[in-house]
Amino acid sequence: MSAPALTAVAAWDVALLDGAVHTLEAVTERLPPWRARMESVARALHDAECWSGDAGQTAALALGEVSGVVTAVTRALGESLDRLEDTAREARTAQELAEQALAEAAVLGVTVDEAGGAVVPAPAAPPAGATPEALADHYDAIAAGADAAERVAGLAADALRAAARAAAAAAGSAAPLGSVGVTVGGPPDHAGLEAAVALGGVWQPACLPVVGTSPESVAAWWAGLSEPARAVVTSWEPGLVGSLDGLPAWARDRANRLLLERALADPSSAGHGTAVAVAAELDREQAAGRPVQLWSFDADESLVAVVHGDLDTAEDVGVYVPGVGNDVDDLGDLGVDARAVADAARAAAPAASVATVAWLGYRPPGNVLAPTAWVEGRAAAGGTALAGDLAGLAAARGADPARGAELPRVTVVAHSYGTVVVDRAAEVPGELAVDALVLLGSPGMDAVAAELEAEEVHEASSPLDPVTWLADVHGTETDHPDFGATPLPVDWDTWHTLYLDRDRPTLAAIGEVVAGERGSD
């Protein structure tokens, strides 16, 4: 095809072109949330709670293939859109320059042809016997005409070069669609698409995140995978998927349950006892009809985090970090505490959706007399893990297109040595992804409230809780005015262990904090 004429380029309707490209951009922006909703349906079928048997699994598989196609098509359309945006940008440049060249040619009396060539009318010969001044004016006019022609020709050439770039970008705009088997003149039907996607292997995970990948990058990587690809990664690398900060809780839960099954199947493994305790807690909750997610699970290290509720959808999240003397055998009691916090939050805001986490992402010292209770090694490891989990939660929720990337309100409720874990978590580089902290029965903290990277810091110290005043092992007492926390109500006889007692005022206040219904000083 021949190059476009300058007047034709000047007449391009670039507003129409821009509008069309923006429309396609809007379509691509609607696809990810659409895909997320479709994948929710696929997951519901896959989990076999509503439809078990061959037909149900076949249906889930078929939906997974649809997901693979949607993922590949979304990616291809995104790349095609980039080239259409290049097209629109170059077309606008070409049109503006062409219009300017024609306008200046008219003003300057320059003739410009469709190929961008510019000429000025030949000047009349100077009159015979012209004075030297008249001759100088004559040749100045010739020079000015040449300058004008050169300027117009330059504008026209720039316009036509931009038009050529626009044409090249437009010509390449269909190429990315080839990755899903689409070529001009031969678009496939849906079955053809599925075949192309499967044959092309475009749903296969190209690479896995490495240690140190940011939660935001992990979330973006996960969002780019189709459901079949996610299933493959989960079954091949459950240890990775189950612990990756930035993945949605449902994905970590699915991977961690695989790990749990494997640990249960091997009574000789070091983590078998942990697995038995975790399985008992999950069974207990599920038998009672209460949803739970296995957010973290490391059998060998006895590290576990159980979500009571749905961490992917809850508006208010409470993460309960226990202190000295707790291990996986206490998961039942920790679950009771976590649910008590959730119930209190719902009492404060009945319409709120709440999830709470019984977080044993570190190994608390065995008892207050253990040397590990007096130093901060366990807390340092726990602080790193807690900061990572909170950042991962924020990244996963922030990348969830199905819910508009809305972040939940997150409150960490820490008890005793757990407050030291929070202290160390705040020291991890980057802002702690938490809205509020509740510090219960703290043995003291190095940082003061203003340094803990949370908008709100609340604390409760019972007068008869010796941990809060007997010895400032870990820093400033949290009820000291210099610390700067907002006090929560406590009964005088709350001691060290009854802050989450359902019959005492502290729990109700904690519920208000979790639900965002309680002010802060």
Added chain:
Amino acid sequence: MSIAIQFDVVQALGEELAALATELSGDADLCGSTAVSLATAAPGEVSEHAGATGQLWAVLVADLVAGAQAASTALLGAVRSYRLADAALSDRLLATRAALPVGTR
């Protein structure tokens, strides 16, 4: 092997897929009309290629609609089949029972 199905849940999932297909079909139509704009905004090579790409977008999005619609149809059809099979089995049991002599029922 056991088979269990919660009719109402699967029915709801099928209806959700149908709703998703309907939503996206609007975007398929939008891509089709946008392709016309692309094909006319900058006559020449630009519009020729961009318009063709726009048409491919419309086809691709329509294919996604077809995929979601097919999945929806499969789920809703399965629920209907299970319900019909259950009703037929119920009828046969009733008929068998009715055929028994009085006193043996």
